[in-house]
Amino acid sequence: MSPPRSPTLGNSELPLPDGRRLSAEGGLLLLDGAPLLCLEGADGPLHGEPPAAPEFALQALAYWRFSGDPDCQRLSLALPGAVPEALLESGLVRLDDGVPVIERAAFWQLPGFWQRGRRSAGYPEQMCLHASGRRHPRRPPKPRGEVYRRFDARLGAWVALRTLDIGEDLARFNRWQNHPRVAAFWQEEGDLAQHRRYLEALAADPRVLTLIGAFDDEPFAYYEAYWAKEDRIAPFYAVDDYDRGIHMLVGEDRHRGPHKVAAWLGALAHYLFLDxxxxxxxxxxxxxxxxxxxxxxxxxxxARLKEFDFPHKRAALMVLEREAFFARCRLA
Incomplete structure (x- = not known):
């Protein structure tokens, strides 16, 4: 009997955003040290007694396995009895020739443990006309507070996203925008009053959601997520009604580096596709x-599709397809 070992996590724990922790010992998947699911073998079919909360237990199992092994694409389950309809309806489990399986690409598209607060999902589609003359869906009210949280085992740190609060974040935003490294690309230097006006305009604009990125609850980055159909980028490619664009800056120098970009950029993309x-x-x-x-x-x-000219810069059009992201995402 061996536990579902993780080449990244080994014998350690995988924290959940609600404070609980997953671990494995012997043939058990544990939640806060208490048995959650019985397992037989690390590589073959997974056998278990029906857990009290099967959807949570199988989500936890998939999270443990997919986080620990980035090359694992599916889990084959051998559970006693019929698979509960709720698991099939949610998309967490599907039947492949009668065998219940959990697919990596499907699992990471579920809200799971990471999505926080209100989602745009399910907001009714009502078309309206933008000032540019383009028709686009009416956008939902913006969320407030934390919208995403996940433990990144590669960093050993929490990566989180929350909506920007002008009262809390204005001085920080002002300092970041006046940093020479940031100013070279954003060209938004200015005083507090100017930056307050900038952020208030975005807060009133249904097209843009302003976000703060944090590692272990330390703010380090600012993002703008915008609906591309209403943006100036729309004329430069075959824009879809729900395409989303991103502007990004890392304000704290100590949180630069490719390993940290991989963590926050993956989290930002994951959140927007989940939303x-x-x-x-x-x-x-x-x-x-x-x-x-x-x-x-x-x-x-x-993918770098092309270069084009904005009034203020020569730009590269970079596009991430949903299918490509979930087919290869490395969310550890």
Whole structure:
């Protein structure tokens, strides 16, 4: 009898956002040290007694296995009795020639443990007309507070996203925008009053959601997630109604580096795809000569489609397809 070993986690624990922890010992998957699911073997079919909360138990199992083994694409389950209809209806489990399986690409598309607060998913589609003359869906009210949290085992740290609060974040935003490294790309230097006006305008704009990224609850980055159909990028490609674009800056120098970009960029993409299942792609338009950022984007799965001219810069059009992200995502 051997536990489902993780090459990354070994014998350690995998924290959940609600404070509980997963671990494995012998043939058991444990939750806060108490048995959650009985297992037989680490590599073959997984056998178990029907857990009291089967959906949670199987979500926990999939999280443990997929987080620990980035090459594991599916789990085959050998559970006693029929698979509960709720598991099939949720998409967590599907039947493959009668065998219940959990697919990596499906599992990471479920809200699971990471999505926090209100989602755009399910908001009714009502078309309206933008000032540019483009028709687009009416956008849902923006969420408030924390929207995403996941423990990144590669960093040994929590990565989280929350909505920007002008009262709390104005001074931080002002400091970041006036950093020479950031100013070279954003060109938004200014005083507190100017930046307050900037953020208040975005808060009133249904097109844009402003976010703060944090590692272990320390703010380090600012993001703008925008609906591309209403944005100036729309004329430059075949934009879809639910495409989302992103602007990004890392304000704290000590949180730079490719390993940290992989963590926060993956989390940001994951959140936006979870927020609205109708989002088929994410786009961004870094400066065409920003080779380092383009390399980070390509490492996540963004494709460089072309270069084009904005009034203020020569830009590279970078596109991440939903299918490509979930087929290869490494969310550890």
């Amino acid at each position: 609205e299942p109708r989002t088929r792609r994410l786009v961004c338009e870094p400066r065409a000569d920003n080779a380092r950022m383009i390399q980070h984007l390509q490492a996540l799965g963004f």
